[in-house]
Amino acid sequence: GPHSAGADPGPASYDQGGTKPTVTDADVALGKIDPASFAGGSVTLNPEKAKAALKVEVGDKMDLSEALSAFGVCEIVDENMANAARVHAIEWGKDIAARAMIAFGGAAPLHAARLAEKLDIPTVVVPTGAGVGSAIGFLRAPISYEVVRSRYVKLSDFDAGEINTLLSGMADEARVIVSSGAGGAALQETRTAFMRYVGQGHEIAVPLPDGALTADHAETIRAAFESEYKRLYGRIIPGPEPEILSWTLTMTAPRPQVPAELTAPSGGAAEATGNRELFDPATGTYVEAKTYWRDSLPVGASVPGPAIISESQTTTIVTSAFDASVNELGYLILTRKQAT
Template identity: 50%
Template structure:
């Protein structure tokens, strides 16, 4: 490693593996260790010790520690959060049940609606009322609020969300209520909807506040233990947490707003894919991140991931919007399915092979781990097919037992369907690849994109094994497996800027535009956003991006339009209309001439300069040298085992080309090159697979 260079360490806690990346002046080391669900910080510390011992460094040598985790998401999905209460405006106790009054599947009379994080018995109301303009119509009844305290104590409430009607327009009542609750109940966490999500739409704002309150004790406790453990190891550097929007924030901000961490791990993967896309000049990319528990698909156009202001957690129906719990925060837009290496395979009631969303996680793990897992998983199928070297898995830290994979596959799938263990493994592999291909098709269609026109960038421990088959199914002709693909999200963390976005709702019509009031709101929002960034940015310059969420009067949803980074004047109105109509026409073919336009919300993103990768040089293709060995691979298309060459990635030089089928193994993952592709190594060390024949 380099002396005197900044030492940066990134950690991504997944459902199965915890990934660690150490970067010193561009010299990078990686490690994968099994996640410890009961105390996640234990795997982090163990992995850090391992990677530091690899380099002879110490905790005190680390300058920057960047951390992402799926702990908050998993806590909601598995309902392991705090005992949470909701205090709402009188008459609005059932906002979480009423939702948007829509059904995600209007023809299914037996749909399972998303189960609220707070049961009705733990929802309370108090008299108060603020109107949509922020005017106080009914003062907060403080006596009624204090009368709730004994009831909250009797219910052993750990965390409280306060969500009053129109609090985004005037947070005075919420702030006063929080002050009283904290005065009476010093040992509870309190979340204000006006602080977490100061936006219009009561259901989404209340749901977001409840989600923040639900995970706050868990995340605050975890981050507190982590900070204390790092201090005990003499760590003296800066700590940052990755947010769902693709930036990083301070540990103090993360402890206040843990809901912003819900998609932090997947966000790192999207950043990683965007960096790779920029380095190779691929402007249309589909990122494919498959780890041990889930798979994530994200569209990346012009090197930037698609973003959104709302996403859903714990969907009851995999691809149906409205079937999950809405969380209104800045987030990188992606589709996530329960299809990872640890996803459990089974035969359903209709005698079909089904995979996921249940996962074996790290405890007990897939059957081949030999840690008590009894049911076959995707990893077991890949082992039984011969795609994974059982001795070199995870750099040799976990020795796999193929006989346990075959036994589990035969018992749970083969015998019920009259198949051999190998054919059962092939069925599992095909089903999980089709699940991911379906997710990619849906994600692209929803955004008006043609999925086959994109390059697939595959990373995560399991994606390189399945990327070629997924590409065949969706018509993609080029696949890139970057260096350090097995720990791609953690590598992406290192490129994330320090950033924070704030959105505030204030209704304004363009034909009645108060430029001074709007500019004051934007300046106030910018000051708060910058304060959350500048505290951790050091000497780095902080930039702003201001946007407005606009629509035609009477429409139900808005589109985002960029604003100039200065105070607005009346002279800007014509430019605002033209910018909106241009963006509207890009989405819906044409604007509506002369229609009135309104703005519901205003946003300011404060961010440091993101890392811009340099473009890599082209390589001269040449035949690869002799393989390091071979693997017996069961080819389900011909129904028998065939010998295919095995290469070690670190022994391949830029330009070396391999015709499929073949396996390229490395410590973090393995890449399967199918018969339809040939692969070469580019100048950055990435494996590039290009289609050599018709789709299979």
């Protein structure tokens, strides 16, 4: 890194001429990815090319072994993500260790358990279809359209009639778009003002009251701004006047009713499909890990870590610090082992 290898030539393990190691190459070298079943078997990876690229670009330059070269790449990536999560949690005043992590995307389940170890998160959830989670979310999301208008307004000069005309025009524009795909269903309208104190260089989103606005709503909006500002920053600033820079209106159709589909078989124990050497961060060595095919894991099945759970779009790595189980929705639940 930091440059992507792209799809062409791609990681060295793609065997398409790439010579620079990527995170995918490191995952292959560490045993996280089955070279024969990558991308549902549509791409056959070359582990030797991955190891050779890591040796030349990392191992030889830093005097590291083959395993530590690959592990170092993954550790940097995982630590960067963990640090970003720490900063985000601190900025929002949240206790990240009190929450569960949801892993979706092609690579997230490969790294989620190690990330959870770093963040002291006790539970990781890998939903069904995690590898294509964004696509599933898009298809199940309600039809929605957002209109944004810039219109500078000081609350001391708030003109309800002018703003109602603005918002009405925005609503008409959005309604035409959303109605075409809503099948006659009732639409929901959400309005937001982006506000700041006079003299500031950034704005915060403040919800607006429903319905037609009146002159009295200037104080309602001021109170909402101060409440949101205090929630974000812990205090309000007495003296400066609040101002509005832009307005957004979102029109949304009802959320599609999608019945839950259980893809996991019912009852029974987890049956391993084989074994593979997997690098264990806890010991700094390769260990023999059992491999499983996710679609064959029944509800209630338990998989002790370290283990590798493969599916068509991704692979879930259960590190030695976690055990996995399958819940009633077919989701993988990784739970941190109790310290002994």
